[in-house]
Amino acid sequence: MSARRTKIEIIHDILSAIQKKRGKIKPTHLLYKSNLSYKKMLEYVNELINKGMMDEEELKGKKMYTITEKGASYIQEFKKIKEFSESFGL
Amino acid sequence: MVYVVGPTWFYGIDYIFDLVSVIVGLLISYFSYRTYRYTSQKKYLYFASSFFLVALAFIAKVLATIPVYSKELKVETVGLVTVTSHIINKVTWINQFGISIARLVMLVAFLILVLVSLKIKDKKIILLLIYLLIISTTLVSASYIVFHVTLLIMLSILFLNYRKNYLRIKSLNAKLVMCSFFALLISQIFFIFEGLAENFYVIGESVQLIGYLILLVAIIKMMVKK
Numbered sequence: 664m665s666a667r668r669t670k671i672e673i674i675h676d677i678l679s680a681i682q683k684k685r686g687k688i689k690p691t692h693l694l695y696k697s698n699l700s701y702k703k704m705l706e707y708v709n710e711l712i713n714k715g716m717m718d719e720e721e722l723k724g725k726k727m728y729t730i731t732e733k734g735a736s737y738i739q740e741f742k743k744i745k746e747f748s749e750s751f752g753l
Numbered sequence: 754m755v756y757v758v759g760p761t762w763f764y765g766i767d768y769i770f771d772l773v774s775v776i777v778g779l780l781i782s783y784f785s786y787r788t789y790r791y792t793s794q795k796k797y798l799y800f801a802s803s804f805f806l807v808a809l810a811f812i813a814k815v816l817a818t819i820p821v822y823s824k825e826l827k828v829e830t831v832g833l834v835t836v837t838s839h840i841i842n843k844v845t846w847i848n849q850f851g852i853s854i855a856r857l858v859m860l861v862a863f864l865i866l867v868l869v870s871l872k873i874k875d876k877k878i879i880l881l882l883i884y885l886l887i888i889s890t891t892l893v894s895a896s897y898i899v900f901h902v903t904l905l906i907m908l909s910i911l912f913l914n915y916r917k918n919y920l921r922i923k924s925l926n927a928k929l930v931m932c933s934f935f936a937l938l939i940s941q942i943f944f945i946f947e948g949l950a951e952n953f954y955v956i957g958e959s960v961q962l963i964g965y966l967i968l969l970v971a972i973i974k975m976m977v978k979k
Binding site for chain 1: 914917927930975
């Protein structure tokens, strides 16, 4: 059984899922890719939108989530953050 | 009474040692704060605060000892009894106040680090620890010893925690963090026994410097990771 994901890992998984879909993803697809419950996914999505790491937009009448520049920079910083967190046991 | 320890030839050299500790403290604080900005997890904010306070404590220590180190020069050059005694009184007050602040800030910094590392969230326990920390550092006459013994206990707890963490994840950086805290706790043993031989202070400062340098290597390795 794999270990429980930390918050920084979940954020990375969400943002990576959007980036892999060329920066835009449908909510249902994100739900599948993030491996979270619908309620939990919405909590994370709202937090990431508030932080300016994600955006929500309408495309042909359908809701889509997009990744922002700040979100992309988080993916780049992820390894450093993870290493820092693990090294200090945080 | 003026709080200055160690041999006179070492006066000023310890500033350089302390400067390294300030840089390390600020670097870790910055890195942790940046992580907090991304994740909004309070533990990173507390962690950043603790290392910021470590840096602040070293700055306070340096500022408190500068007038004492320069005092000796003033006594020699001025040579007037009345003027000299006035300087000494002022210097003593600045030194005592500065060192007391530096010690309190340092203990608070490491207490935060213990609370974050051991994930202690019970407010009653936190209040009790703060109370014990304040009375043990302000209401005792042997404040120098008590300060270093308290720090030794906290560093021992942190070392055991980082050892456990290293054994769990087995990474080089976790090993460096563990080793740095081991060096920091060993340095406290030398500070405690400084009364027996002045050079123990020099050894303590040197071991402490090694500890912070190891931590510097670890944080640089984390920051350049791709």
